[in-house]
Amino acid sequence: MAERRTLMDGIWRLLLLLWAVSIIFPVVWILYQSFRTNTAFFQDIWALPTSLNWDNYSKAWNDYNIGRSLVNTVYYVGVSLVLGTFLTTLNAYALTRMNFRGRKLIWALIMLSLFLPGINALVPQYILMKSLHLTNSLTGLIILDSFGENVFFLMLLGGFMSSLPRDLEESAFMDGASIFQTFWRIIVPLSTPGIVTVAIFKFLGLYNNFLGPFIYLGDPAKYTIGVNMYQANMKMQYTSDWVTMFAGVIIVMVPSILFYMMFQKRIMEGATMGAMKG
Amino acid sequence: MNAGINGNKAFVSKRQGFDKAKRQRTVFLFLAIAPSLIGYFLFTLYPNLMSVYYSLLNWDGLTDAVYIGFENYVNLVKDQFVWRAMYHNLLYMIVVPTLIVFISLLLAYLLNNKSYKENSLYKVIFFFTNVLSTVVIALLWSFIFDGSFGMLNGILELFGFNMNDFYWLGDTRTAFWALVLPMVWGGVGLYVVIFMNAISAIPKSIYEAAFLEGARPMAILFRITIPLIRNVIRVCIVFIILGSIKGFEIIMVLTNGGPEGSTDVIGLYMFNLAFGKEYHNYGYASAIGMFLFVVLVGAKLIIDKFFPEDSVEF
Structure with missing residues (x-):
């Protein structure tokens, strides 16, 4: 079907371009402003930097303690990611490919979580964490975020696992493999694409998690990078050190951008799947 | 043997x-x-x-909790801040999903049905906002809305409007509506991709038939595309509405409910009562949480009733 180019096409293309610019431009603007000085920035907010000046980055790194918060973030995101993904994989396997008494009941309980908005549970959850001495601790946050059920991940991974051939376990058993070996040597390798998708979404959720770290981490030395930037922004209202703030925001965005570039296709596929099931 | x-x-x-x-x-x-x-x-x-x-306790987290029955709920009904916040929620609940769905449908339709050579790049760019954290989105927009050095006033100035350092988030008349922009901006990308997938599932033959009949592109969009993906649209609307009731992070970072409570929403009000800088009231915050729970379930039931699920067959 050959398309004719009309005046309308021009308008449509302009519209698409505008939306794309509204996304790209603020990021680019912050990026190039982050190489300028405050005085230059206050004089003209559009001018390009005269040289590639990395001072703001080292200042942001030191003043905002980004190094420290980055280490915290790596610890929190890394451990939660590995532990959480491992537990989800085990859980999805047992709940979709094994038959046992009470399985239906467990599924029903998990499905209940779809009706719980979670926001009303924030206070009791905080009190509980406090009484378990898990507040103001990154490890506490890891425990909170790694142990639990998530319908989206279970459906995603469970759906993937149930598409594997039915007699896999049986033939492994005939060959003398224990169920642990079967899981680890056969099921996990075959489910890798599904596990990776789950891990990608866990990563995004953990790295972008703000409310949890904000509620549970009181000590600035334990801030994750998101909370750190929030607090830095609160302070900036008094210091008006704009260019350093720009540099900080760019540093926070770099992992997101790299991650998006690496897994763009999978993220898009998984996101649409998740939305349709939620 | x-x-x-x-x-x-x-x-x-x-x-x-x-x-x-x-x-x-x-x-x-x-x-x-x-x-x-x-x-x-x-x-x-x-x-x-x-x-x-x-929610049945009077408790500030420091002194002992006192059981007070339904008093928190009685206070809640009388609390004008709750109703003001609810009113704001209601407005966001109508405006944000409408804008997100309208914009992302249009963009998805254009990306799918027009073969401009830049389309595949646009899809990647549009989705980018969905991998950013709400804090980063909020910070980006705080740079846009700033009075003295913000991009928005800068752009307006380029077009000859001098805004005299008007701070968009500092004025009770504009702050509420200004916050709509980051909410929509941050949400559209995901729905563009979802709608694109839904639209591309419609068989090409339907479009070809319509084209041969001489249907205009807009007629095709409104008579064929939208009706055929209405279930997907419906799910998305439910999703955005529930998200807009629950979500308050962008508001928290940008205005924290101010100025003069003109951007306060119910989730944020509850959050500040429980974890804010001033005094804490765990009991009352929990009562508001329960209220929010009821609102969310109610919203879902209302949507189910007024937008029933139809089956669509190609």
Whole structure:
């Protein structure tokens, strides 16, 4: 079907371009402003930097303690990611490919979580964490975020696992493999694409998690990078050190951008799947 | 004879093998199910149950909790801040989903049905906002809205409008509507991709038939595309509405409900009562949480009633 180019096409293309610019431009603007000085920035907010000046980055790194918060973030995101993904994989396997008494009941309980908005549970959850001495601790946050059920991940991974051939376990058993070996040597390798998708979404959720770290981490030395930037922004209202703030925001965005570039296709596929099931 | 004994032996060892496998299976099941399930009970179900009880307490977290029955709920009904926040929620609930769905439908339609050469790049760019954290989105927009050095005033100035350092988030007349922009901006990308997938599932032959009949592009959009993906649209609307009731992070970072409470929403009001800088009131915050729970379930039921699910067949 050959398309004719009309005046309308021009308008449509302009519209698409505008939306794309509204996304790209603020990021680019912050990026190039982050190489300028405050005085230059206050004089003209559009001018390009005269040289590639990395001072703001080292200042942001030191003043905002980004190094420290980055280490915290790596610890929190890394451990939660590995532990959480491992537990989800085990859980999805047992709940979709094994038959046992009470399985239906467990599924029903998990499905209940779809009706719980979670926001009303924030206070009791905080009190509980406090009484378990898990507040103001990154490890506490890891425990909170790694142990639990998530319908989206279970459906995603469970759906993937149930598409594997039915007699896999049986033939492994005939060959003398224990169920642990079967899981680890056969099921996990075959489910890798599904596990990776789950891990990608866990990563995004953990790295972008703000409310949890904000509620549970009181000590600035334990801030994750998101909370750190929030607090830095609160302070900036008094210091008006704009260019350093720009540099900080760019540093926070770099992992997101790299991650998006690496897994763009999978993220898009998984996101649409998740939305349709939620 | 020997063969018989050997066979028996083999049988016994095989029996033992089965028993061992069965034991292993039980251990495995326990290890696979228990950690997640216990975490779920502890960190999700138990707090949800407790929130009902907490809402009946007068408790600031420091002194002992006092059981006060339904007093928190009585106060809630009388609290004008709750109703103001609810009103704001209601406005966002109408404006944000409408804008997101309208914009993302249009963009998705254009990306799918027009073969401009830059389309595949646009899809990647549009989705980018969805991998950013709400804090980063909020910070980006705080740079846009700033009075003295913000991009928005800068752009307006380029077009000859001098805004005199007007701070968009600092004025009760504009702050509420200014916040709509980051909410829409941050949400559109995901729905563009969802709608694109839905639209591309419609068989090409339908479009071709319509084209041959001489239907105009806009008629095709409104008469064919939208009706055929209305179920997807419906799910998306539910999703955005529920998200807009629950979400308050962007507001928290940008205005924290101000100025003069003109951007306060119910989730943020509750959050500040429970975790804010001033005095804490866990009981009252929990009562508001319960109220929010009812609102969310109510919203879902209303949507289900007014936008029933139809089956669509191609």
